[in-house]
Amino acid sequence: MLPETSTGFQLSSNKIDDLSLEAGHFTAFNNRNLTNSDDMLLTTFxxxxxxxxxxxxxTYKISEKLSVKAYTSKAVNVWRQHFGSASYTIPLTDQQSLSFGLTAYKTQDQGEARAGKLDTTSWSAKVAYSFDAHKFTLxxxxxAGDEYFDYIGxxxxxxxxSIQYSDFNAPNERSIQARxxxxxxxxxxxxxxxxxxYVKGDQIDGTKAHPNGAYVNKVGDDQKEWERDLEAKYVIQEGTAKDLSFRLRQAIHRATSFESDIDxxxxxxxxxxSIL
Structure with a gap:
């Protein structure tokens, strides 16, 4: 099990205060169970x-409370994807805060449309309340689309x-999380x-996927899934092993016929x- 790697280049700049910019071009992908560096780029689903x-x-940090992200990408013969997100935090007291997050993707077919006709909007919204050592998130x-929200990598x-096992990204899926x-x-x-x-997803319907596309017959109608994760994490605070971290995660995923049950x-x- 190795980290994912990609072949290509990436440029980044932080010359402007509160603004970070980056761009990249990639031609190959290396999965976790491989050591070569020339695997083809494949859509995951x-x-x-x-x-x-x-x-x-x-990413632009508008203020101490508000920041936004905006990206666009192009897989030349599959799709064009646009991404945007915003996060906003309201301090209530010294030890309490309320935070909001909104994320959205827009995917449309591009070039040769090798995955078929695509037109999917995928979005999520969350709110979190923090006090002392505790944080509750909904x-x-x-x-919103008849194909999976898909990606490369x-x-x-x-x-x-998107948690340990499932992304809850099936066609037309609605999901709710409590954390x-x-x-x-x-x-x-x-x-x-x-x-x-804990995340529960329903309203999954893949029966209207493009008949000549990559997602046809992958998912039926009225499918459901849920996942519950538990994690304990410890980060060493000092000494020669400072910042060494250990995470123990346990996940349970259950689904109807379109997905596997996982423990x-x-x-x-x-x-x-730190090299430099």
């Missing part, structure tokens, strides 16, 4: 091959209900935290090496 992907966009997500989604986070630094154990999201445990160890 449709399995459609693409020659190259380009993107450009950035989120709503909708896939594995962990490429900024939608609120609880606990930071034990408040209780004298810095570096230790827990989180527990999964992951141990994730991360360490940031």
């Amino acid at each position: 449709g399995g459609t091959e693409e020659d190259s992907v380009d993107f450009i966009g950035g 989120a709503y997500q909708k896939i 594995v962990d490429s989604v900024w939608l609120a209900n 609880y986070d606990l930071n034990l630094a408040t209780f004298g154990i810095p570096g230790l935290s827990f989180m527990a999201p 999964e445990v992951r141990l994730i160890i991360e360490y940031l090496l």
Whole structure:
């Protein structure tokens, strides 16, 4: 199990205060279970091959409370995707805050339309209330289109209900999330935290997918799914192993006939090496 990698180049700039810009061009993708660097670019759910992907966009911090992101990308012979998001935080007291997030994607077929005709709007909205060590989050997500909200790569989604196993991105899917986070630094154990999201999706209907596209016959009508995750995370606070983190995740996913039932445990160890 290795980190995902891509072949290409990426440029970034932070020369302007509160504004970060980036652009990239990629021609190959390397999955977690491979060591070569020349795998073709494939859409995750449709399995459609693409020659190259380009993107450009950035983040602008309007104020201490409000920031926005906007990106556009093009898979030359599959689709054009636009992305936008906004986050806003309202401090209530020194130890309480209310935050809001809105994310949206627009996907339309492009060039040779190798995945078929596409016209999908995918969006999510969330609100979170934080006080002391606790954080409660509610989120709503909708896939407005007859095909999957698809992407290239594995962990490429900024939608609120994309969690450990499922992205809740099936055709026409509606999903709702409830999540609880606990930071034990408040209780004298810095570096230790827990989180527990639960997401339920319904209204899934893939029967109207484009008949000559990549998503035809992948999903039936009136399909449903749900997922519950649990995670404990610890980050070492000092010493030679400072910032080394351990995450233990357990996920349960259940679905009707269009997806698999999964019981999964992951141990994730991360360490940031500072080179410069």
